[in-house]
Amino acid sequence: MSKGFEKRVIISGLGMSPVGRRTGRSGLEMTVTAARAAIADAGLSPADIDGLATVGDTPRSEVQDALGLELGWGVTGNAAEDGNAAGAQLGAVVNAALAVASGLVRHVLVYRTVLMKGGAVATTGEVTGMREWMLPFHEYSAVNMAAMMARRHMHDYGTTREQLGWIAVTARHHAALNEQAVYRTPMSMADYLGARPISEPLGLYDCDVPVDGSVAVVVSAADYAPDCAAPPVRLAAVGCGLRGRPSWDQGAEYPRGAAWDAAAQMWSRTDLKPADVDIAELYDGFTILTLDWLEALGFCAVGESGPFVExxxxxxxxxxxxxxxxxxxxSAGRLHGYWLLHEACLQIRRRAGARQVPGVEVAVAAAGGGPLGGCLLLTR
Known part of the structure; x- marks a missing residue:
């Protein structure tokens, strides 16, 4: 099924810290909790881990020291910059897979840790790059950029707020089956439509939920599969293309984002097709980004993601x-795409409990929006 380096690697271990809002836990504490769980889940010990990768949060040196790792390789990227060309937030997984497939290392621990943080956009000092063109028009955060995407999608294809709402309402329905989810109270369409606006046409429930938490996975050489403590997850293909302008709103095919390049690259690296996918774990930092991924991955035609989810x-x-x-x-919480990956792996292992989809063989996990995009096609 895989056409490249992907066939030489597996995901052997999964781990997650407790997730919550303003937990008071440090990033290092949560990272170590998730990392130890992932390593044990793989049937390994810290002494077996010879690679370490992240997209930039809890410092890699601190994690290495806390776990007592003896490394042959490590990399730190940034989800907003260095991660672009290697799969956005999931770029660390792609980097780890490349390192393992090359034979440089055998077992790489990959982690992503987030903390709820406050703060405001600085209004003094030098502002450069695309920000100098956006701030004068009061574009202060990603929600403003996502809102422009949503408005353009509505203009071009007739997408409605109710259609966006079905993504949020469905997410809350699934969260009710997840004991770790932050918000599990049922949500109706009336609740969604009645929530306060954030950046028109997006409202409160179009935006993800900031949380404290950490997810870790272990990427291992494929020949370790028979020794895994839990069913291994195979990597069928990766997508990390970014061929257009690295911009939220200056692409030639706006409002399409980097998701389209990443998806095209992923499908070019496998014989599998969209019709083979059993479940989709797609980035929902904002509801409009999920529509973009549904179209980019070929689950529906261009402009038809609204009717698809309705x-x-x-x-x-x-x-x-x-x-x-x-x-x-x-509804569960924003772990920057890594809970999406964790859930896809659980589903493939057939260990998702009350929310298990019967007979999952193929899953896709995708992260990023606008100029950031990366996706992984996973199989049993």
Missing amino acids: GGADIRLGGRLPLNTYGGQL
Whole structure:
């Protein structure tokens, strides 16, 4: 099924810290908790880990020291910059897979840790790059850029707020089955539509939920599969293309983002097709980004993602493409795409409990929006 280096690697271990809002835990504490869980889940010890990768949060040197790792390789990227060309937030997984497939290392620990943080955009000092063109028009955060994408999608294709709402309502429905999800109280369409606006046309429930938490995975050489303590997850293909302008709003095919380049690259690296995918764990930092991924990955035609999700039947558990089965970042919590990966692996292992989709063989996990995009196609 894989055409390249992907066939030489597996995901052997999964780990997650407790997740919550303003938990008071440090980033290092949560990272070490998730890392130890992932290493044990793989049937390994810290002494077996010879690689360490992250996209930039808890310092790699601190994690190495806390776990007592003896490394042959390590890399730190940044989800907003260095991660672009290697799969956005999932770039660390791609980097780890490349290192393992090359034979440089054998078992790489990959982690992503987030902490709720406050703060405001600086209004003094030098502002450069694309920010100098945006700040004068009061574009202060990603929600403003996502809102422009949503408005353009509505203008071009007739997408409605209710259609965006079905992504949020479905996420909350799935979160009710996930004990770790931050928000599990049922949400109705009336609740969604009645929430306060954030950046029109996006409202409160179009935006993901900041949390404290950490996810870790172990990427191992494929020949370790028979020795895994839990069922290994195979990597069928990766997508990390970024061929257009690295901008939220200056692409030639706006409002399409980097998701389209990443998806095209991923499908070019495998014989599998969109129709083979059993579940989709797609980035929902904002609801419009999920629509972009659905179209980019070929689950529906251009402009038809709104009708695809409308009513929620097709994207709920039991539907033709269960979407963000753990509750997504909109209800479970924002772990920058890594909970999406964790859930995809759980589903493939058939260990997702009450939210398990029967007979999962193929899953896709995708992260990023605008100029950031990366996706992984996973199989049993």
